[in-house]
Amino acid sequence: MSVYVVSLLATVGGGCFALLLGRFLGTGRRAVAGEFGGQAQSLIGGVLLSSFILLTGFQVAGSWSALSDARSGTYDEARALADTYWAVGGLAPADRDRARALLRTYTDDVRTTEFHALARGRTSPAAWRDLDAVRAAVWAAPAGTAGPQAAKSAAQSALNTVYQTRTDRAAQVKGRMPRVTWIAMLVVGAFLVAFPALLGLTVTPRHLTALCFVGAVVAFAICLSAQLNTAFRQPFGVRSTAFVLADTRFGQIDAGHYTLSPVPPR
Incomplete structure (x- = not known):
């Protein structure tokens, strides 16, 4: 069933x-x-309020946890990209320059194009192709001596991390909270707002003002939950800051002319 x-x-x-x-x-x-007795009113109102708080808290906590994991994944990927960029410095100059150019192309594509696609619930096929091109370039690079062999091995290991974090992001972009909790939260929220009127709320400015405040709070909570429900959609979604940082690290590595060691400093 x-x-x-x-x-x-x-x-x-x-x-x-x-x-x-x-x-x-x-x-x-x-x-x-x-x-209606005061105790009965308090019991029903308390149950309604507690139910709405429980459902809203579940929504917000679950969505925030997914958002935090997605943000952490982007920084893990950016760090792995910097590790790869550093490691290919140990390859022959032509292979090094080709691999680094492809890494920059991939990073720029993710930063400028893919994050717009992530907000719409999908990844960029072009970014996947760029990353595959990086892997192919590293794989095809000759490594006849110990230095290039170590550099190639370190670059391949870092690229594996890039693929893993990217695959995780492809799964996270489809992640949503269960639909049944949304239905339950909407129903409980609507009945919570209607509850005073159902018990015979007097139509006075003070009572109506208080009821309007309850309705505004309930609507805000539902709206906030909806905005947090997608890890890459703004205003609260993950931004491309990690890939801007990766691009900055590329420039720092180039400026320092670090081309020999396959292991970058931490």
Whole structure:
């Protein structure tokens, strides 16, 4: 049986149980007259508020955790790109220059093009091709002596990390919180706003102002949860800062003429 069907049956079952209790136990004079005790109002309101807070907290915490993981992954990839850029410095000059040019092309493509695609829920095929070109260039580079062999091995190891973090990003861009929690949060939020009116809220400026504030808070919480639900969509999504840093590191490595050691300094 589908997990959604089980959740629906459980929800309907809980509602029916409450309906039966209210129907057969709520037969006193106050219930017949339509009066509500303060304790009953506090209990129902507290349950509604707690349910909305629980659902909102689950949404925000889950989305924020996914966003933090995605941001950390971009910095891991940028660090691996810098390691690769450094390592290929130990190859022959022509192979070094070709590999470094391809690394710059890949980094620029991710920074300027792919992040726009990530906001729409997909990766860039061009960036994948650029990265494959880097791997092919490193693989084809001759390494007849110990120095180039060590440089080639270090570059390939760093490129493996780049592929791993990039694959993780391709999975993260499709990640979303379960749809059923959105439905539950919308329903509970709407009933939370409507609850005072259902119990006979008096139409006075003070009461209406307080109710409007409740509605604004509920709407803001739902909106914030929706904005955090996509790891690469702005205003809270991951930005391309890590790849700007990688491009800066490339320039620093070039300026320092570091072309011999396959292992970059930390």
